[in-house]
Amino acid sequence: MNDGVGDEQRCPGCAEPVGRADRFCEGCGTDLLVHRTPVGGALGPVGPACVACGATEISADGFCEQCGRSQPAGRDRMECDLELVAGVGDRGLSRSRNEDSMAFAWVGGDDTPRGVVAVVCDGVASTERADQASQAAADSALEVLVDAVLEEETDPAAVTTAAVHAAVSTVSELAEPDQPGTAPSCTYVSAVVTPERVTVGWVGDSRAYWLRTDGGTTNSRRLTVDDTIMAQLIDRGMPAEEAARVFQAHALSSWIGADAGDVEPHVVSLEPDGPGVVLLCSDGLWNYLDEPEELAARLPAGSGPLTAAAELTAAALELGGGDNVTVVVIPFPPRRP
Amino acid sequence: MTAFQLDVYQNEYLPEGAREVNAIVTVSATGGEPAPATGDQAAEVIIVDCSGSMHVPPTKLKAAKAATAAAIDTLRDGVLFAVVAGTDTARLIYPTRTQLVPATPTTRAEAKAAVSGLRANGGTAIGSWLLLADSLFAGRPTAMRHAILLTDGQNMHETPRQFARTLKAVTGHFVCDCRGVGTDWEVRELREIATALLGTVDIVAEPAGLEADFRAMATAAMGKAVADVSLRLWTPQGASVKFVKQVEPTLTDLTGRRVESGPRSGDYPTGSWGTESRDYHVCIEVNPAGVGDKMLAGRVSMVVPSTNEVVGKGQILAIWTDDTVLSTKISPEVAHYTGQAELAAVIQEGLEARKSGDVERATAKLGRAVALATESGHTDTTRLLARVVDIENPATGTVRLKRNVTAVDEMTLDTRSTVTKRVGKKTAED
Numbered sequence: 001m002n003d004g005v006g007d008e009q010r011c012p013g014c015a016e017p018v019g020r021a022d023r024f025c026e027g028c029g030t031d032l033l034v035h036r037t038p039v040g041g042a043l044g045p046v047g048p049a050c051v052a053c054g055a056t057e058i059s060a061d062g063f064c065e066q067c068g069r070s071q072p073a074g075r076d077r078m079e080c081d082l083e084l085v086a087g088v089g090d091r092g093l094s095r096s097r098n099e100d101s102m103a104f105a106w107v108g109g110d111d112t113p114r115g116v117v118a119v120v121c122d123g124v125a126s127t128e129r130a131d132q133a134s135q136a137a138a139d140s141a142l143e144v145l146v147d148a149v150l151e152e153e154t155d156p157a158a159v160t161t162a163a164v165h166a167a168v169s170t171v172s173e174l175a176e177p178d179q180p181g182t183a184p185s186c187t188y189v190s191a192v193v194t195p196e197r198v199t200v201g202w203v204g205d206s207r208a209y210w211l212r213t214d215g216g217t218t219n220s221r222r223l224t225v226d227d228t229i230m231a232q233l234i235d236r237g238m239p240a241e242e243a244a245r246v247f248q249a250h251a252l253s254s255w256i257g258a259d260a261g262d263v264e265p266h267v268v269s270l271e272p273d274g275p276g277v278v279l280l281c282s283d284g285l286w287n288y289l290d291e292p293e294e295l296a297a298r299l300p301a302g303s304g305p306l307t308a309a310a311e312l313t314a315a316a317l318e319l320g321g322g323d324n325v326t327v328v329v330i331p332f333p334p335r336r337p
Numbered sequence: 338m339t340a341f342q343l344d345v346y347q348n349e350y351l352p353e354g355a356r357e358v359n360a361i362v363t364v365s366a367t368g369g370e371p372a373p374a375t376g377d378q379a380a381e382v383i384i385v386d387c388s389g390s391m392h393v394p395p396t397k398l399k400a401a402k403a404a405t406a407a408a409i410d411t412l413r414d415g416v417l418f419a420v421v422a423g424t425d426t427a428r429l430i431y432p433t434r435t436q437l438v439p440a441t442p443t444t445r446a447e448a449k450a451a452v453s454g455l456r457a458n459g460g461t462a463i464g465s466w467l468l469l470a471d472s473l474f475a476g477r478p479t480a481m482r483h484a485i486l487l488t489d490g491q492n493m494h495e496t497p498r499q500f501a502r503t504l505k506a507v508t509g510h511f512v513c514d515c516r517g518v519g520t521d522w523e524v525r526e527l528r529e530i531a532t533a534l535l536g537t538v539d540i541v542a543e544p545a546g547l548e549a550d551f552r553a554m555a556t557a558a559m560g561k562a563v564a565d566v567s568l569r570l571w572t573p574q575g576a577s578v579k580f581v582k583q584v585e586p587t588l589t590d591l592t593g594r595r596v597e598s599g600p601r602s603g604d605y606p607t608g609s610w611g612t613e614s615r616d617y618h619v620c621i622e623v624n625p626a627g628v629g630d631k632m633l634a635g636r637v638s639m640v641v642p643s644t645n646e647v648v649g650k651g652q653i654l655a656i657w658t659d660d661t662v663l664s665t666k667i668s669p670e671v672a673h674y675t676g677q678a679e680l681a682a683v684i685q686e687g688l689e690a691r692k693s694g695d696v697e698r699a700t701a702k703l704g705r706a707v708a709l710a711t712e713s714g715h716t717d718t719t720r721l722l723a724r725v726v727d728i729e730n731p732a733t734g735t736v737r738l739k740r741n742v743t744a745v746d747e748m749t750l751d752t753r754s755t756v757t758k759r760v761g762k763k764t765a766e767d
Binding site: 052061063064066068092093094095096 | 572573574575576623626628629630631632633634652656658659660
């Protein structure tokens with residue numbers, strides 16, 4: 001490694017000089033290798049005045065003391081841009097809260113990142129505290145994925161499975177022991193993206209797509225098969241119309257939660273031979289935009305991942321926004337712009 | 338100290354543009370020790386009708402005396418009390434000076450001796466009885482103030498206007514449970530008193546039943562731990578309160594009883610509380626917001642004025658949605674008590690129509706009552722209805738008016754029409 005003066009690295013937090021192999025800055029303690037979304041979610045800003053009437057007295061439980069309107073929560077609109085990966089989460093137009101969550105990170109201290117990891121979880125709406133469940137699941141799974149990339153683990157499939165197990169135990173702890181029926185639960189999809197490979201794991205109906213971009217050769221495709229009764233029947237060869245008629249066709253057949261036990265995720269991997277984008281999303285996007293080619297066509301050319309995530313989210317809202325929408329975009333191969 | 342817990346039952350999801358928000362608020366009070374005997378924090382006045390008709394039959398006055406004695410025996414040591422005899426005026430029977438005295442073995446014996454000497458002679462002016470009770474309670478504004486009122490006849494010796502003025506003057510000063518003995522009294526009159534004074538009303542058809550009833554009322558009064566509790570309701574700007582009703586254990590409309598307590602906030606009196614639970618139906622009209630918006634349509638709490646403490650908290654929410662699966666779901670609690678309120682109304686309207694000879698209307702109203710009582714499992718009311726109508730089909734409410742109905746059966750049905758049945762709350766298996 002060249003430690004010449006011209007290559008001197010400085011801490012992004014305090015501008016003190018740091019060594020290339022340092023994990024933390026000696027000056028301010030900033031993590032030099034892990035760049036991630038904040039624990040608890042990339043919450044959006046919340047204003048001091050009521051969104052409906054402009055009054056400034058807001059009660060502790062989040063209602064305007066004047067007109068009673070519920071004030072937007074930081075979860076209503078979540079955005080985070082880490083350059084190598086970016087994501088947008090939106091409450092949508094019909095739901096009263098955003099129960100989707102996302103967490104992502106990239107690992108590496110220099111121009112060649114070791115890997116990008118991301119998790120999207122969709123809280124199951126029929127359960128209590130589904131918003132807490134999905135964020136806790138995403139954060140705890142991300143921690144496992146980040147540690148694995150830091151320690152240069154060589155088996156991303158095993159790492160993905162371990163991350164799901166971490167999410168399961170975190171969410172299970174949120175359950176009230178006397179109310180098993182309302183145990184909080186969520187779906188899960190994760191991606192581990194290294195310069196060589198994309199590894200995707202999932203439980204439930206949140207999805208991962210590979211989308212080809214200009215100059216790419218690996219065709220756009222869906223990487224996941226929903227854990228729904230209908231999707232599984234189609235996957236086994238039943239015609240789509242017939243599968244759709246099956247009782248509770250859209251019900252989840254697998255999820256993360258105290259009442260689901262120790263689930264095993266599906267894991268697939270892909271070694272693309274050209275540039276593209278890994279897209280993680282909740283059903284709030286794919287309910288409206290389902291086809292890989294269609295999604296790829298909507299990626300704005302020549303812009304960063306945040307613009308791409310924001311445009312796909314906007315498209316879902318424009319098409320109805322009936323559910324929470326979460327979109328995470330990871331350009332492949334991971335490279336500093 | 339009494340702790341209040343508030344649970345709100347509602348479907349907060351409303352279709353686009355809807356304005357009306359309904360919720361059932363269950364208020365449970367626990368942990369309150371009954372007022373300590375030495376602290377003279379409880380006060381009881383027993384008012385016995387001594388009009389001439391109490392002699393007819395003579396067992397009536399005899400039973401009233403025995404019942405009053407039983408109530409006196411039920412008072413804990415130290416509880417302040419007095420006994421009033423009511424005719425066309427009010428006369429203090431015990432003690433001799435206009436004041437309350439603490440219950441002791443001696444004062445109880447003296448009071449019972451005074452009661453045994455009561456004679457029935459004169460008219461009925463219930464307003465004057467209430468005024469004497471009020472002046473007795475006046476020296477003890479912080480105590481738990483409870484009166485028992487027994488009458489056997491109509492309020493003949495004062496004008497309705499006089500009476501209404503008196504009732505208004507004493508409202509909020511004490512709680513009064515009313516009992517009518519025999520069948521010559523007016524249900525409407527006693528209900529008016531009980532409603533204003535946040536007490537119960539019931540019929541004691543047979544004089545022999547009075548003693549147990551008086552003892553039960555005095556025991557319940559002794560179980561109260563905190564007086565003058567109000568239900569506080571905050572609503573957002575632009576909202577209006579359609580009604581606030583106590584719906585369990587009995588139906589009482591509190592809407593007109595609101596006292597403003599702050600910006601967009603009003604207090605509704607609920608009287609004294611022991612360890613017990615009651616249900617309230619709150620209906621608020623709000624300005625609708627957009628689909629996906631959520632609003633706090635009401636905030637409910639309980640207020641103890643003696644300490645000015647606000648205890649317990651419940652939220653009534655409104656969320657507008659275009660998901661009809663959500664917005665068309667009916668809250669079973671709201672539906673149940675809406676049905677109970679309708680049940681009370683159709684019984685009273687049906688009996689009124691029957692009295693005025695409108696057979697068709699009476700049959701329709703009482704038939705509807707049978708259907709509602711059957712549907713909600715209110716077997717007590719179904720049984721009372723069956724004494725007034727012949728029930729052909731309880732589920733559809735197909736009935737025929739009975740030709741001969743005793744006054745007792747009619748008055749019992751009328752009096753108890755406001756006794757509601759508790760909603761079947763969800764159990765663990767649900």
